[in-house]
Amino acid sequence: MGFLDNSGDIILDAVLTDLGRKRLAEGNGSFKVSKYALADDEIDYALYDKNNASGSAYYDINILQTPVLEAFTNNMSSMKSRLLSIARKDLLYLPVVKIFNDDASTLNSQFSQYLVLVDETTVNALKSSGGNTLVAGQLNGDIPQQGSKMIRVDQGLDTLELSANSVISQDLLETQYYIQMDNRLGFIASPTTNANTNSSLSFTPTTIDDDNIATYIFTLNDDSDVVTRIPEGDASSIRGPRGTKVSLKIGSSLDAKTSSFLFTQLGTAGTTAITGEGSLTLAAGTYKFIDTTVRISGVSTGYTLDIPIRLVKKN
Amino acid sequence: MATSFKTFNDQDSVVTRNLLHEAIPITGTIVSGTYCNKTGGEFNIKTYSHGMFQSVYDYPYLSSSANHIFDLTAGYSSKATPLSKSSAANYNMQPKKINIYNEMAQVLVGFDETNTLRQFDADGDFTGGVKMKACYFFNFTRLLSKDEIKKGSFSLVLGLGKGYNTGSYRQRITITDGSGSTSYKVNSPAGEYGILRASGSGNTAFTNPDPLTGSNPKVGLIYYQAGIAVITASVFVSGGLPGRSPFANPSANRKTMLQVSPALTGLGAGPHFSPAVLTGSSINVNCNALRHRINNISFNNTTELNSSVYFCRVNNTDFNYSGNPTYLSSSKLVVKNNANDLPVTYVTTVGLYSGDNELLAVAKLSEPLKKDPTTEFTLRVRLDY
Numbered sequence: 177m178g179f180l181d182n183s184g185d186i187i188l189d190a191v192l193t194d195l196g197r198k199r200l201a202e203g204n205g206s207f208k209v210s211k212y213a214l215a216d217d218e219i220d221y222a223l224y225d226k227n228n229a230s231g232s233a234y235y236d237i238n239i240l241q242t243p244v245l246e247a248f249t250n251n252m253s254s255m256k257s258r259l260l261s262i263a264r265k266d267l268l269y270l271p272v273v274k275i276f277n278d279d280a281s282t283l284n285s286q287f288s289q290y291l292v293l294v295d296e297t298t299v300n301a302l303k304s305s306g307g308n309t310l311v312a313g314q315l316n317g318d319i320p321q322q323g324s325k326m327i328r329v330d331q332g333l334d335t336l337e338l339s340a341n342s343v344i345s346q347d348l349l350e351t352q353y354y355i356q357m358d359n360r361l362g363f364i365a366s367p368t369t370n371a372n373t374n375s376s377l378s379f380t381p382t383t384i385d386d387d388n389i390a391t392y393i394f395t396l397n398d399d400s401d402v403v404t405r406i407p408e409g410d411a412s413s414i415r416g417p418r419g420t421k422v423s424l425k426i427g428s429s430l431d432a433k434t435s436s437f438l439f440t441q442l443g444t445a446g447t448t449a450i451t452g453e454g455s456l457t458l459a460a461g462t463y464k465f466i467d468t469t470v471r472i473s474g475v476s477t478g479y480t481l482d483i484p485i486r487l488v489k490k491n
Numbered sequence: 492m493a494t495s496f497k498t499f500n501d502q503d504s505v506v507t508r509n510l511l512h513e514a515i516p517i518t519g520t521i522v523s524g525t526y527c528n529k530t531g532g533e534f535n536i537k538t539y540s541h542g543m544f545q546s547v548y549d550y551p552y553l554s555s556s557a558n559h560i561f562d563l564t565a566g567y568s569s570k571a572t573p574l575s576k577s578s579a580a581n582y583n584m585q586p587k588k589i590n591i592y593n594e595m596a597q598v599l600v601g602f603d604e605t606n607t608l609r610q611f612d613a614d615g616d617f618t619g620g621v622k623m624k625a626c627y628f629f630n631f632t633r634l635l636s637k638d639e640i641k642k643g644s645f646s647l648v649l650g651l652g653k654g655y656n657t658g659s660y661r662q663r664i665t666i667t668d669g670s671g672s673t674s675y676k677v678n679s680p681a682g683e684y685g686i687l688r689a690s691g692s693g694n695t696a697f698t699n700p701d702p703l704t705g706s707n708p709k710v711g712l713i714y715y716q717a718g719i720a721v722i723t724a725s726v727f728v729s730g731g732l733p734g735r736s737p738f739a740n741p742s743a744n745r746k747t748m749l750q751v752s753p754a755l756t757g758l759g760a761g762p763h764f765s766p767a768v769l770t771g772s773s774i775n776v777n778c779n780a781l782r783h784r785i786n787n788i789s790f791n792n793t794t795e796l797n798s799s800v801y802f803c804r805v806n807n808t809d810f811n812y813s814g815n816p817t818y819l820s821s822s823k824l825v826v827k828n829n830a831n832d833l834p835v836t837y838v839t840t841v842g843l844y845s846g847d848n849e850l851l852a853v854a855k856l857s858e859p860l861k862k863d864p865t866t867e868f869t870l871r872v873r874l875d876y
Contacts, residue, residue, distance in 0.1 A: 187871045188841060188854035190801075196843075196851035208845055209504070209852070211496045212803045212872070214810045215840040219859060221817040221825045226832075235826075236835070240859055244839045247853040254853045255842040257815035258495040263808055265864050268830040269822045270812060335822040347492050354848070383849060416822065475848075478495040478814030 193251040198386045214259040218242050252356075252389055258478040262347060269333045271348050273472060273481045274413040276421065281328035284313025286451055289467070289484035290327060292317040292362065294428035298463065298490040302452025311453055317428035317487065320365035320378075328367075328423045329472055329481060330406055332414035341408070344417040351396040352475040353403060353422055358468050359390035361432050361487055367423035368401045378427055393475075396420055422472055432466075432487060439464040439489050450488065463490045496844060497809060499801060509796045512644075515635050517560060517788040519648075524783075526551050536782070538775055543587050544630075545778045559632050563778040565724070566591030567625035567769065568610050584773050591774070595628055595721070599714055601680040611721055613709040615676040615686060623711070625724035625769055627781050629788075636718030641791035642685060643672030645713050648786035649726065651691070660786055664691035664726065668713045675715070682716030689726065724769055727784075796875055803841055803870040811836060811864050835863040841872050 192200065199207040223238040248254045260270075275283065284291050291314045293299045299318050303310050308322040316323045331350045355364055359381060366377035379400060381390035394402040406418040432438055443464040450458040466487045473480040526535040534551035544564035550557040566588040593608060600609040603617070611623040629647075631640070645668045650660035671685030688707035711722040768780060811834040812818075818825060818836075826835050837859035843852040854872045862868075 186856070186860070186868065187873060188856065190841070190843060190852040190854035190872045190874045192852050192874070193850050195849055199845070199849070199851060206845065207851060209499065209799070209801060209843045209874075210846045211498045211844045211848075212801065213496050213842045213844060214803075214805070214836075214838045214862075215842060216813055216815050216837050216859070218839050219813075219815060219817070219837045221813070221815060224826050224835075226826060226828055236837070236861065239837055240861070242837075242839075242859050244855055244858060247840070247855045249853070251850040255840060255850055257813060257818075258842075259810035259836050259838065259862070260493050260495050260812040260814060261497065261809045262493045262812050265811070265833060266830040267812065267834065268824055268827055270819055270824060272819060272822055333822045337821075337823070383847060385849070474814075476493045476495070478493075480814060480816075 191247045191249055193249050193254070194387070195251040195385045213255060215255045215257055216259060217254065217256050218244055250387065251385060252387060256480060260478050264347065267348075269335055269338065269416070271331050271344065271350065271419055271474075271477055271479065272334050272414075273329050273331050273350075273422075273474060273479050274334060275481075275483065276328040276330045276411075276413040278328075278411060279312050280324050281326050281423070282312050283484075284311075284486075286448075287313075287486060289313075289486050290315055290426075291450065292426050292428060292485055292487045294318065294362075294432045294487050294489045295434070298458070298488055301458050301490050302450065302456055304453050304456070307453070309453055311451065314452070315426055317362060317426055318433060320425040320427040321369040326367045326423055326425050327470070327483060328421055329483070330412045330414045330418065330421045331474065331477075331479075332406070332412070332418040333416035334414050335416045338416040340412075340414070340416055340418065342417045344419045348477065349419045350474040350477050350479075351403070351420065353394050354471070354473045354475060355392045355394065355402075355422070355424065356389050356471040356473075357426070357485075359384050359388045360429060360438060361466060361468055362426050362428045363390070364392050364402075364470075365425040365427045366401055367425055394422070426470070426485065428487065432489065436464070436489065436491075439466060439487075442466045443487075443489070446488070458488070458490060463488055465489070493812075495814065496848070497803070503802045503804065505800050505802075507798045507800060509798065511794040511796050512641050512791045513637070513794075514791050515789060519786045519788075521549055521560075522547050522782050522785050522788075536779075541587075542584060542773055542775050543591060545775055547782070558634055560635055561632060562630040563627070563781060564591050564630070565625075565627045565769065565774050565777040565781070566593075566595065567724070568592050568596075568622075570610065570622075571624035583771050585770070588769075588774060591628070592624075592626065595626070595719070599679055599681045599684070599712075599717060599719060599721070611712060611723075613686075613723070615678065615684070615712070617678070621709075623721065623723040623725075626711070627722045627724060627777070629720040629722070631718040631720070631790075633718065635792060636790075637792040637794045639682070639715045639793045640713065640718055641672075641793045642675055642683070642715055643668060643670070644789075644791035645671070645685075645687070645720065646787070646789045647687075647720065647722070648788075650784045650786055651727065662691065663786060664689040664710075666710055666722065666726075671713065671715075679714065681714050681719075684712050684714040687711035687713050687720065687722070798876070799874045801843060801872045801874070803872055805838075805862065805868050805870065807864050807867050810838070810862055833863045833865065835861060838862055838870075841870055843872065843874070 228234040294317045296318050315325050382393050384390045396403045406412050406421045412418050443466045446463045447460050449460050468485050469482045471482050535548040537546040537552045544562045546562050548557040549560050569589045613621040647666040651662045666687050666689050668685035675683045675685045689710040690707045710726050713720045813836045841854040
């Protein structure tokens with residue numbers, strides 16, 4: 177008679193993240209574990225060989241041999257790809273989040289990232305006087321409401337095997353997003369301009385962690401205009417059924433705008449001339465830049481996209 | 492509705508308290524002789540210009556690899572009279588020795604009802620009995636003692652042979668708190684403490700049991716939470732009664748146990764013996780003499796570990812899909828050929844979150860754990876404080 181399999185109960189030792197330690201030290205009750213999530217950060221599902229001739233026992237043999245790293249204590253470095261609970265077992269497609277590449281929201285083709293021009297001097301160096309037009313992929317971080325350039329990502333089933341006109345299932349529709357960025361460098365601003373004040377609405381982060389990472393939460397049909405449905409028939413980067421889109425602008429922080437300290441500390445001198453409107457350029461050696469990311473995560477579907485951002489400041 | 496979080500309910504966590512014990516062996520060679528130069532300098536012993544104690548390291552202390560393991564000092568009460576020296580001029584560092592004694596007594600023994608400082612009491616009963624008026628102090632570092640020394644685990648083996656250079660260990664006593672786990676005292680302001688008793692073979696002073704008392708003689712106190720062992724200086728007095736001051740009636744027969752090299756005492760030609768060394772030599776010399784008589788120290792420490800155990804109950808319908816970018820190819824699950832195939836994921840990490848989704852703690856599995864709709868398991872995640 178064999179022994180019973182007792183592997184259904186597994187004991188793990190957890191380590192506090194730096195944020196957890198901070199919350200614990202604050203002693204104000206903010207350290208309270210109330211939920212959990214599972215993640216598979218190390219797993220490369222491309223190793224899943226579902227057509228292995230040796231049978232199903234060999235489909236995941238390479239995945240199961242994946243070495244697992246010790247825990248990171250940086251709260252931003254762990255749990256990047258969370259597992260999802262969906263009642264249905266017959267899903268063959270899951271939604272993704274993709275950058276929408278039209279003229280207003282595409283990445284800067286020169287650097288394959290968004291350029292955020294942090295102050296008036298930098299903006300004026302790359303746009304013609306009197307106008308508000310920047311070239312594609314360049315965002316006005318000094319005054320976000322000026323110009324139409326923004327970041328937009330679309331959510332949905334990016335496949336040609338399903339019709340773009342079909343409606344995405346409600347349980348796959350993402351209605352809420354986390355947006356995270358370095359609070360020292362900038363903030364999230366509304367993609368629309370307030371008609372009364374002619375200013376772009378800037379938002380207050382929900383939390384700012386110990387590493388100065390600000391987390392914003394935006395929900396479908398809140399007042400921010402950040403999360404909206406992709407109207408039927410509209411252009412989208414999603415080839416199949418569409419869900420929601422996230423549109424936003426980035427404003428530069430006061431420190432980034434008025435001081436060169438951050439660019440001296442974190443930045444690099446530009447070695448490639450930046451092409452602006454018409455024949456305008458920001459010559460190599462005349463600016464500094466900081467590369468960072470804006471992370472957009474679906475709250476319910478867990479899909480995460482890191483958007484590369486380059487903050488540029490003219491010397 | 493898809494979700495990537497699962498909320499704990501009241502039955503999904505429990506708080507536990509465990510006591511962890513480590514065995515701490517300190518061999519005598521570490522505290523004397525292992526890290527010497529040819530002129531006798533000991534690189535793992537740190538002395539100070541104030542001369543009030545010395546620190547023992549497990550490696551030359553200038554190295555970043557060295558760990559501070561304990562401090563040694565000595566002192567006596569201002570009431571320890573008559574002293575063995577006839578002239579006050581012969582007392583070396585007397586104020587500092589009295590300061591040391593008083594400081595330790597103040598912290599470990601406290602004050603009586605008239606706010607008079609108590610002396611160390613051999614049996615812990617302050618209403619009477621023998622007072623230990625001259626003592627050596629072993630202050631173990633927090634690195635070793637952790638939250639407390641485990642009761643009943645302390646052992647100190649001292650050599651009591653007459654010769655400083657030869658024969659020191661021919662006669663040995665073993666000092667233990669054998670009854671500490673069941674009969675410790677609680678009337679100290681520094682927490683619980685036990686009585687240290689000596690036993691030894693081939694030793695005229697500490698036959699086992701003592702013919703006078705019928706039990707092993709009391710020679711000191713061990714303060715468990717403070718991590719301090721107090722040893723009466725009379726252990727080095729031949730024929731001395733337990734706890735008796737080494738200064739009392741220092742006949743030739745009773746002062747031969749701690750014979751110290753003349754070169755170490757600074758007292759000139761010798762040899763010199765325990766009472767004279769205690770009064771006439773510096774604290775540092777006394778500590779050196781004591782260290783060279785330490786054959787072995789061992790105890791178990793105790794760490795109080797408070798843990799929260801979170802039961803992450805993963806049901807068959809939970810966590811069967813992934814937000815991993817490699818999980819999809821053109822939005823299609825790479826682990827499925829058709830919709831009827833079961834989804835599968837591989838868990839490597841458990842994250843514990845606050846109510847507003849801040850990641851507070853992370854636990855890792857040793858290897859990927861397969862999850863599909865046919866499996867359920869409970870991951871017990873322990874968070875120690």
